[in-house]
Amino acid sequence: MYIVTGVSRGLGKAIVEELLGLNKAVIGIGRSHNFDNPNFTFLECDFSNPNSINKLVFPKLVGHVTLINNAGVLGEIKRMSDQSSLDLDQVLTVNVLSPTSLLHSVYSKVENKNNFTLVNISSGAANRAIPSWAAYCASKAALNMLTETFYLEELEKENHPIVYAVAPGVIDTDMQLEIRSADEVNFSSLENFKELKDADKLFSPREASKRLIKLLDMPFTGQVHQDLRGVD
Ligand code: NAP
Numbered sequence: 001m002y003i004v005t006g007v008s009r010g011l012g013k014a015i016v017e018e019l020l021g022l023n024k025a026v027i028g029i030g031r032s033h034n035f036d037n038p039n040f041t042f043l044e045c046d047f048s049n050p051n052s053i054n055k056l057v058f059p060k061l062v063g064h065v066t067l068i069n070n071a072g073v074l075g076e077i078k079r080m081s082d083q084s085s086l087d088l089d090q091v092l093t094v095n096v097l098s099p100t101s102l103l104h105s106v107y108s109k110v111e112n113k114n115n116f117t118l119v120n121i122s123s124g125a126a127n128r129a130i131p132s133w134a135a136y137c138a139s140k141a142a143l144n145m146l147t148e149t150f151y152l153e154e155l156e157k158e159n160h161p162i163v164y165a166v167a168p169g170v171i172d173t174d175m176q177l178e179i180r181s182a183d184e185v186n187f188s189s190l191e192n193f194k195e196l197k198d199a200d201k202l203f204s205p206r207e208a209s210k211r212l213i214k215l216l217d218m219p220f221t222g223q224v225h226q227d228l229r230g231v232d
Contacts, residue, residue, distance in 0.1 A: 001063055003106060005029045005047070005099065006071025010173035011121065014205035015068060016040065018213055027058070029102070030071055047071050047098035048090055053105055065110050066117040066216065069099035069143075074175055075135040077182040088135045095139035100146050113159035117216065120147045122165045124227070132187045148224045162220040166212065167227040172202040203228070 002019050006012035007028035019026050020037050028035065029043045041059060045052050075091035076083060103118060110116045125133055126140035144165045151163035170176065170193075180197060184190045196202060203211075211228040218231075 001025045001027070001061060002066045002068065003027045003029065003102075004068045004070060005045075005102065007042075008032045008034070010175060011168060011171055011205050011208055012068075012070040014209040015070065015212060018206070018209045022213070029056070047094040050093055050097045050101050053098055053101040056102075056105065058106070058109060061106070061109050064115045064117065065106065066119065067103060067106050068119040068121070068212075069102060070119075070121045071099070072121065072139075072175075073136075074133065074178055077132050077179070078186045079132050080134050082186065088138070091135035091139050092142070095136070096142045096146070099143065103150065107161075113154065113157075113161055117162040118147065118150065118164065119212070119216070120144075120165045122147070122167050122225075124167045124169075126165075126167070130189055132182070132189075144225065151224050163224050164215070164226050165224055166215070167225075167229075168208045168212070169203050169227070169229045170196055170201065171208045172197070172204055176202060 002024055004012055004016050004026060007016050007030050012030070016026050016028055016035060020035070020039055023039065025039045027041045027043060029045050031044065031046055033042050035042070043056050045056055071094060073091055073094045076087065080086060099120060107116060120143050122144050123140040125137045126144045129137050147163060147165035154161055176193065176197065179193045182190055208228055211231045215226060215228070215231045
């Protein structure tokens with residue numbers, strides 16, 4: 001059974017399409033969706049309100065449970081000192097607090113902790129400060145650390161879940177459109193992202209989701225941090 005967040009578009013939607021194509025049962029969580037499939041169940045939830053996670057009512061979680069925390073936002077693309085009111089809350093809530101609360105809630109319902117896989121979708125920006133993406137970089141760095149800490153804590157308890165923080169590469173989604181639509185006055189990396197698109201260097205959401213599923217099919221080596229650019 002798979003639980004995937006942010007299934008309305010982009011990478012999350014492609015992951016669900018791929019999983020349903022493989023006849024897997026999927027619970028999608030987010031604000032909206034367009035799936036019509038007997039193997040798909042939707043739970044409505046706005047990640048900008050972390051309390052809404054506690055109100056989710058899950059069907060019984062059976063067999064191996066894989067939670068894919070994919071929903072994410074970039075936030076305002078502007079240097080911090082140029083923002084009229086600094087809004088870190090929204091990005092940190094959607095990208096860090098809500099996925100971690102969801103992990104906490106789902107994991108508590110998993111009977112056999114060795115029958116659990118966590119995938120937190122991170123970013124290369126977790127390890128590289130990008131001017132005008134402060135909240136996003138900080139959120140993905142925090143997510144990486146929470147992911148790894150969770151893994152080590154469970155090992156201490158002699159549980160053996162599979163745990164990944166995955167940088168998915170640059171994917172041709174609305175998030176990239178948002179990046180390329182930034183004002184060059186506010187964003188020094190704008191040209192780099194435009195060049196990647198012009199040179200056709202972006203993964204399609206389908207390619208990225210196929211690589212993710214390939215990673216999940218591989219034996220877990222204890223390497224929590226993964227980059228889909230290295231999986232083919
Ligand atoms: P996207 O096309 O912008 O889609 C984002 C998804 O997150 C949508 O389904 C969106 O749902 C959902 N979401 C956003 N805010 C939400 C909220 N408050 N509550 C519930 N769901 C919410 O982005 P993407 O490119 O597919 O990104 C997916 C993940 O990959 C993100 O974690 C992102 O940080 C990461 N990533 C992407 C790239 C890239 O190049 N695209 C690179 C590195 C990492 P709504 O339709 O309801 O807004």
